[in-house]
Amino acid sequence: MLVAHLPNVFYLSGFTGESGMLLVQGRRAVLFTDPRFRVQARQECSQQGIKIEIVRGPLPPVVGNCLRQAGSNGILLFEEDRLTVSQLRQLKRAGRAGMVWRGVCGTVEALREVKDSQEVARMRDAARLGSAVMTHAIRCVRPGMTELELAAEIEYQMRKLGASGPSFETIVASGPRGALPHGRPTAKRLKKRELVVLDLGVILRRYSSDLTRTVHIGRAPAAVRGWYQAVLLAQAEARQAVRAGVPAQEVDEAARRVLRREGLERYFVHSTGHGLGIEVHERPSLGRNQKTRLLAGSIVTIEPGVYLPGRGGIRIEDDVLVTETGSETLTDVSRELIEI
């Protein structure tokens, strides 16, 4: 099997460079990378007995050529959702005529879905660090500062506390901008009587956290309180629904049911959550029509939200470890509405 997706290459080999493909044949593995990562590849992979091939220029022709020389005549699996059309063409052209190229999807990702104890420990640490950053971020919020200033403070704090960086571009979306679920921070200033959505994640020893809280600047009007309580309840119900063996869509439905009852379902424009690990979006997806069952040892976000055009957004998100008997919430920041 040829593994081209870098988080999968890391999972299997420990290699953290930005260019690499891993060829796995039985118990043997070869890592292809370019000269920039020669020293790094040796440090990270040679103890596992992985052979390292340093390649100048694009990797696929060299990988294909290596397969031809190895006389491989069997079936080669490749990640059809990761390899581009032109990469596959280059591989086939350089490879053997008799080889069968078979596209697979999610093979390594399925292994990654269940975290082992060492991974859970890292995820716990990342969630704890993310929580500390959020606590700090909430304390920093004050009217007059820009979204970008707050985002800068948040990412600075991440690194001060030991993260290698953010697991995604930190979201600070205030007032009407909160109605953009993925609003990038701008030079807009935070104002009184606005909601502010803070969505942040850290990477710590290669593993991610993902955490959202929404605060209100000044005393929240009744309507905002009502929406907030609905999202809070939706999030609690969804967390309650998490347990190994439960179909993912049931967790989504648990949140959606609450928002539907409150007439807010049409403002909930995304799914309830997603897996989390080496990448910030992994298997499983907790959305509608997701029949796949949750697995013990998987870690997912639970993050319902409502997005009211012109008014703003409210989202509450935690990271949750799936267990045989239920779940354990790894992030730890108060979920009550905070008025600043």
Next chain:
Amino acid sequence: MLVAHLPNVFYLSGFTGESGMLLVQGRRAVLFTDPRFRVQARQECSQQGIKIEIVRGPLPPVVGNCLRQAGSNGILLFEEDRLTVSQLRQLKRAGRAGMVWRGVCGTVEALREVKDSQEVARMRDAARLGSAVMTHAIRCVRPGMTELELAAEIEYQMRKLGASGPSFETIVASGPRGALPHGRPTAKRLKKRELVVLDLGVILRRYSSDLTRTVHIGRAPAAVRGWYQAVLLAQAEARQAVRAGVPAQEVDEAARRVLRREGLERYFVHSTGHGLGIEVHERPSLGRNQKTRLLAGSIVTIEPGVYLPGRGGIRIEDDVLVTETGSETLTDVSRELIEI
């Protein structure tokens, strides 16, 4: 033509969301994105007369279906170096049987290579901001601090000065770690008698800068001075070689020639530079065997370096605008060896 690579989608439509495909048919264009980006897509694209289609779930089946309903029976171009094997399969399955799918490579990227005056203005601003951050970063260097602390300070300063974020993960690589050309910052502390490579870029109004300086903590020994002067000369010669119409490989060779003369060529493990714009790595590539000629209005990095295993690395990088008569260096930080 179906455009799937997000920087290309942004270039053509102004859409900045994280999920989208743009279908261009003559003078008409349709943007496909998911409900998270409904409001944003309307704000960013509807003025240009781009139709917006909000899609739940994966985009390719809906795009394919849309093509079928439009009765498209001609040739559809797709980006073969961006579309995955499975995306193309989904598109073909949902599209019309009679359609011809033709892979192309670099079509929009070629348009992006030459910047218009508004883009050059943004790149100038990004380069100026990156230079201010570097000047600050050099002032912050002191023995005892960790690489991560310095990286945190750098990225904090970017945002304080108005950047929307780093254009890549800031590199702080000290001592022997500098021999990793792409060393991520770690908890390693900066020490006396070490080289420190600082490589940073900002994103400002969607356009990138990319800038490297190398400093020495304490008075540099003669060998380090010699290596530094060689890299400095290589960089100056390469910048001198830049002019519209010159083959890219000649710029690379100008740097390489200097390092070869000094017996350092084998420690120069990457190419001399790359194009810069919406993405931090764009066309053209300034490497060996790159016969493509430089175009006026293109912006490239010039960044030769040497990487001495066990000792460290030295790299000097600036951003350069290609002109008809030569070049203009957009970044502005002293290139002399700084001893701290």
